[in-house]
Amino acid sequence: MSRAASNGGPDRPLSKGERTRQHILDIALGMFAERGYDGTTMRAIAAEAGVSVGNAYHHFRSKEHLIQGFYEQATVRHAAITPSVLEGRETLAERIEAALLTWLDIAGPYHDFAVRFFRNAADPSNPLSPFSEESSQSRERDIALYREVLEGSKTRVPEDLADVLPELLWLHQMVVVLYWVHDTSEGQEKSRELARRTAPMAARLVALSRLRILRPLVKQGEDLVRDFLITRRPA
Amino acid sequence: MSRAASNGGPDRPLSKGERTRQHILDIALGMFAERGYDGTTMRAIAAEAGVSVGNAYHHFRSKEHLIQGFYEQATVRHAAITPSVLEGRETLAERIEAALLTWLDIAGPYHDFAVRFFRNAADPSNPLSPFSEESSQSRERDIALYREVLEGSKTRVPEDLADVLPELLWLHQMVVVLYWVHDTSEGQEKSRELARRTAPMAARLVALSRLRILRPLVKQGEDLVRDFLITRRPA
DNA sequence: GTCTATAGCCGGATAGAC
DNA sequence: GTCTATCCGGCTATAGAC
Numbered sequence: 001m002s003r004a005a006s007n008g009g010p011d012r013p014l015s016k017g018e019r020t021r022q023h024i025l026d027i028a029l030g031m032f033a034e035r036g037y038d039g040t041t042m043r044a045i046a047a048e049a050g051v052s053v054g055n056a057y058h059h060f061r062s063k064e065h066l067i068q069g070f071y072e073q074a075t076v077r078h079a080a081i082t083p084s085v086l087e088g089r090e091t092l093a094e095r096i097e098a099a100l101l102t103w104l105d106i107a108g109p110y111h112d113f114a115v116r117f118f119r120n121a122a123d124p125s126n127p128l129s130p131f132s133e134e135s136s137q138s139r140e141r142d143i144a145l146y147r148e149v150l151e152g153s154k155t156r157v158p159e160d161l162a163d164v165l166p167e168l169l170w171l172h173q174m175v176v177v178l179y180w181v182h183d184t185s186e187g188q189e190k191s192r193e194l195a196r197r198t199a200p201m202a203a204r205l206v207a208l209s210r211l212r213i214l215r216p217l218v219k220q221g222e223d224l225v226r227d228f229l230i231t232r233r234p235a
Numbered sequence: 236m237s238r239a240a241s242n243g244g245p246d247r248p249l250s251k252g253e254r255t256r257q258h259i260l261d262i263a264l265g266m267f268a269e270r271g272y273d274g275t276t277m278r279a280i281a282a283e284a285g286v287s288v289g290n291a292y293h294h295f296r297s298k299e300h301l302i303q304g305f306y307e308q309a310t311v312r313h314a315a316i317t318p319s320v321l322e323g324r325e326t327l328a329e330r331i332e333a334a335l336l337t338w339l340d341i342a343g344p345y346h347d348f349a350v351r352f353f354r355n356a357a358d359p360s361n362p363l364s365p366f367s368e369e370s371s372q373s374r375e376r377d378i379a380l381y382r383e384v385l386e387g388s389k390t391r392v393p394e395d396l397a398d399v400l401p402e403l404l405w406l407h408q409m410v411v412v413l414y415w416v417h418d419t420s421e422g423q424e425k426s427r428e429l430a431r432r433t434a435p436m437a438a439r440l441v442a443l444s445r446l447r448i449l450r451p452l453v454k455q456g457e458d459l460v461r462d463f464l465i466t467r468r469p470a
Numbered sequence: 471g472t473c474t475a476t477a478g479c480c481g482g483a484t485a486g487a488c
Numbered sequence: 489g490t491c492t493a494t495c496c497g498g499c500t501a502t503a504g505a506c
Contacts, residue, residue, distance in 0.1 A: 017489060041481060052491050057483065059489090119354050131417070179463065182366070194463060197455070204452055211448070217439055220432070228414065228429060251506095252473060276497060287475045292499065294473095474505070484495075 021059040024049045028066045033109070037067075037116045067117050070110060071130060075138040077106050079145050086148070092155040092206060096169060097199035099149050100176055104191055107180070111188060118181045130174065143170045155203060158210055161218070164225045165206070171229070172202055256294040259284045263301045267348045272302075302352050305345055306365060310373040312341050314380050321383070327390040327441060331404060332434035334384050335411055339426055342415070346423060353416050365409070378405045390438060393445055396453070399460045400441070406464070407437055 014022070027049040031040040042063055046056045060066050078099075085098045107114060118130075130139060146169040150157060157165060176198070180191040209218045249257070262284040266275040277298055281288045295301050313334075320333045342349060353365075365374060381404040385392060392400060411433070415426040444453045 020489080042483085043481070053482090054484080054492075055490050061483095063482065190463070194459075197459060201452060201455055201459075208449070208452070213443070213446070217436060217443070220436055224429075224432060224436075228425070250472090255473080277499080278497070288498090289476075289500080289502095290474050298498065472506085474503105476503085477501090479500075480498090482496090482498100485493090486491100487493100488489105488491075 017059070020051065020055070024051065024056055024059055025066060025069055029069065032066075032113050037113050064116070067113070068134075070114070070117055071135060071138050074103075074106055074110070075141045078103050079141050081106070082145055083148065086152060090152075090154045091203065092150070092153040093200040093203035095149045095153050096172070096202055097196055099145065099169075100173060100195035100199060101192060103173060103177070104180060104188065104195065107177070108188065111180070111183075115181050118178065139170070142173070143167060146170050146173075155207060157206060158218075161206070161209060161222060164222055164229075167225060167229055169202065172198065252294070255286065255290070259286065259291055259294055260301060260304050264304065267301075268344060272348045272351045299351070302348070303369075305349070305352055306370060306373050309338075309341055309345070310376045313338050314376050316341070317380055318383065321387060325387075325389045326438065327385070327388040328435040328438035330384045330388050331407070331437055332431055334380065334404075335408060335430035335434060336427060338408060338412070339415060339423065339430060342412070343423065346415070346418075350416050353413065374405070377408070378402060381405050381408075390442060392441060393453075396441070396444060396457060399457055399464075402460060402464055404437065407433065 024045065028040070028045045031045060031048065034040075042053055042056060045066075046053045049056070082099050082102050085102050086095055089095050089098055129135060143166045147166040149169065150162075150165055176191060176195050179194055180188055183191045185191075208214060259280065263275070263280045266280060266283060269275075277288055277291060280301075281291045284291070317334050317337050320337050321330055324330050324333055364370060378401045381401040384404065385397075385400055411426060411430050414429055415423055418426045420426075443449060
């Protein structure tokens with residue numbers, strides 16, 4: 001994808017097939033945004049793109065695979081924009097909030113059809129799930145972003161929590177996203193409120209996790225994350 | 236459904252249409268369990284049930300609507316069985332664990348096609364979502380169950396938390412269910428482990444919520460639940 | 471007016487020729 | 489890599505049976 005962007009040189013980095021593929025994708029995303037997912041047939045996409053249906057299926061295994069570009073694009077842009085937004089924000093609460101709100105900004109225009117994408121979240125065998133192997137690259141990119149959110153903050157993070165926290169913050173984001181998908185409020189304002197309110201709570205929890213009384217519980221939670229969230233390799 | 240069960244009287248509580256409907260549902264659920272959802276066509280269901288496709292669609296608006304019976308049946312059985320399992324269990328941790336494990340027992344046989352059902356969870360406009368208006372009866376039944384889990388326990392519950400806790404415990408169950416849907420371990424043993432490990436953590440959290448230092452955070456969390464989880468009436 | 475059946479549309483997906 | 493032709497299955501229009 002990045003190869004396709006702004007390559008003004010005389011060389012041809014994209015083969016004919018790659019250009020066709022990209023063209024079909026662009027047309028499809030545009031049509032989805034305009035007429036919705038169900039309202040856009042593969043026949044219509046193919047016709048609009050000037051290719052045959054069979055050709056479209058040669059490049060994309062299924063209609064839903066056309067959606068995959070969305071998550072990919074969203075995480076790339078999220079990773080690209082967030083760092084500048086984080087600048088000058090020092091508390092963990094501010095930084096978490098900024099990352100979440102930036103995500104909502106990016107995803108906003110796709111709200112209607114994002115539902116389609118996150119339907120798949122519940123189905124692990126679906127390659128389009130954000131938890132799937134196929135999505136791992138996008139997921140890792142987003143988790144890395146939260147590592148940056150943590151490292152740049154003034155809040156001291158308990159050592160033993162350090163390596164599971166990025167995953168947990170990513171999970172926090174997924175919860176916000178899940179709510180956002182449901183969100184019918186004007187401009188999805190409720191989701192933004194959710195982000196604004198939960199960000200300081202998450203930061204506070206991180207700080208409180210140092211408390212002596214909470215240590216056993218925190219330890220259990222940490223082990224839980226390790227055993228159930230990160231261990232994703234099948235035996 | 237309850238009307239259908241064990242009515243040995245001479246009267247006819249079920250009209251011909253109702254019986255046909257129930258028959259189609261039974262056949263469909265059986266076939267789904269056997270050959271999977273995608274592997275079972277509406278034509279095959281109709282044929283096996285001895286009715287026409289058109290007739291099947293007269294009774295069920297769509298193939299997915301056939302799944303609705305699953306959640307309904309599962310919550311009814313959950314509510315029926317759990318009380319006896321709770322007897323003799325006094326600590327909150329034990330009671331939460333029992334309720335969760337009972338759910339897993341009930342849902343077990345349907346594991347393969349439950350994925351289909353919970354796909355819809357991410358789509359609020361889908362009447363099959365567990366969060367939808369259409370599912371509210373089943374949802375309320377399950378939440379009521381957790382009210383019982385709480386009330387029968389020896390753990391003293393902070394007053395202000397009392398009325399949001401059943402919802403939170405239900406949400407806890409939904410998280411377990413979400414994991415269970417993903418679970419590829421033998422007999423979904425990992426999900427049972429998740430239930431066993433998180434139940435005492437949930438109970439511990441309830442107890443800890445009385446701590447002075449945690450009060451502000453608990454209060455915020457409580458407000459959050461009220462504003463974002465329970466307020467479900469559209470303006 | 472409730473129930474059931476036939477016949478066929480529509481759109482996602484595929485096989486196989488070029 | 490691209491096309492044409494076709495399959496397959498969810499769903500519906502509509503007519504007729506009870």
